[in-house]
Amino acid sequence: MALSTYGLKRQKKIAEWETRLRLLHEKYPRLQEIDTLFSQFALELALLEMGKGKLGMGREELTKAQEALAWEKKKLLREYNLPDNIYEIWWDCPACQDTGYVELGKKCQCLLREEASRRWQVSGLSPVQVNQTFANFSLQWYEDAEHYKGILEKALNFAEKISCRQPAGNLLLYGAVGTGKTHLCSAIANYALQAGVGVVYMKVGRLLDLLREHKFKLDKNDLYTGQGLESLYRVELLIMDDLGAENLTDFAREQLLLLLDERINHNLSWVISSNLSPNDIGAIYEDRISDRIMGTAEVLKFTGDSIRIRKMVKQKASP
Ligand SMILES: [Zn+2]
Incomplete structure (x- = not known):
């Protein structure tokens, strides 16, 4: 009972997060560009590790570019009056990310509270x-x-x-x-x-x-x-x-x-x-x-x- 409720809740939260990011990118195209570039640079860094870089940029250059993007993104979020956690999934319980468990077999406080209220x-x-x-x-x-x-x-x-x-x-x-x-x-x-x-x-x-x-x-x-x-x-x-x-x-x-x-x-x-x-x-x-x-x-x-x-x-x- 509790598990399926939690499973459903998680699905809903993840769907809400995906929709929120899509709308955010539609409204603020520069944020989407930043996110896309950031991911490209992260991928390039991983490829460089394997000696397969494609963009012709060095490690240091990539890291610096990423820092600049992160800084710009932060500035834009403030400018647009958006909360810092706009990119995160808004869990009801961050401790267990709405799974009900903090580790294998160990129930989270939120699940214990829910079980008590059910009792x-x-x-x-x-x-x-x-x-x-x-x-x-x-x-x-x-x-x-x-x-x-x-x-x-x-x-x-x-x-x-x-x-x-x-x-x-x-x-x-x-x-x-x-x-x-x-x-x-x-x-x-x-x-x-x-x-x-x-x-x-x-x-x-x-x-x-x-x-x-x-x-x-x-x-x-x-x-x-x-x-x-x-x-x-x-x-x-x-x-x-x-x-x-x-x-x-x-x-x-x-x-x-x-x-x-x-x-x-x-x-x-x-x-x-x-x-x-x-x-x-x-x-x-x-x-x-x-x-x-x-x-x-x-x-x-x-x-x-x-x-x-x-x-x-x-x-x-x-x-
Ligand atoms: Zn919890």
Whole structure:
């Protein structure tokens, strides 16, 4: 994907450069003469090396003539208000000349940046979530700050292991609405994405819609790209937000169980966030689902009331 994009970009840049030089020569014929003469003299110098000179000029004379041409060209460029790099190919990235590689097998910064931006694109994080990190997860809103410090440490530990491709297990974050679960999910996702890990974040409701669409759609090809089905099963880290908010049907239960089993069997981690307690999950979903979750996940309990409400109260109270 990246390579073909780069190949196309290079072709375009080279075509643009050729057109630019042609137009330049049409507009300023003297520049064309200079360029032609310069090339002739360069060729003659090479022929002289082999004892086959044709113009009857010596080495020194040729070199001097070339210097004079270069000087005149520089003067003309200034006179015509043309930039010094008018003769160069205008690469987007001069470091790799838009190849994406600085040397064999070594990716350029521009390609690394593009790959990162693509990872974020397919991750499904909203623009707000992209800015939710461990660094800006503020403890000041929590009554039980010590408890949340512990949660933060465990979540960071999980994100670090995922980023080093070590077995990290799974996480269940549960607690009341507005206690910061989604922020922490985003922080884990952003941390892993930064490290080059593939992440998909999805609300459980959307995830089940996708599975349903897949089941009833004959043309399945479009589901196997981007945020499609394949990525749910195979992405390195799957974050399922808001378990319990979806329409619960037998189909949903069955699909969720399949997905969890498949990921557990392939040692692929997931994070689930829910307003439901583990007991509720057991009661609402079937036991097999809560067994899979409780049997493989570390449980982080988000205590207290909604910090969203507390923030609003504080804003209203202050002048
Ligand atoms: Zn580059």
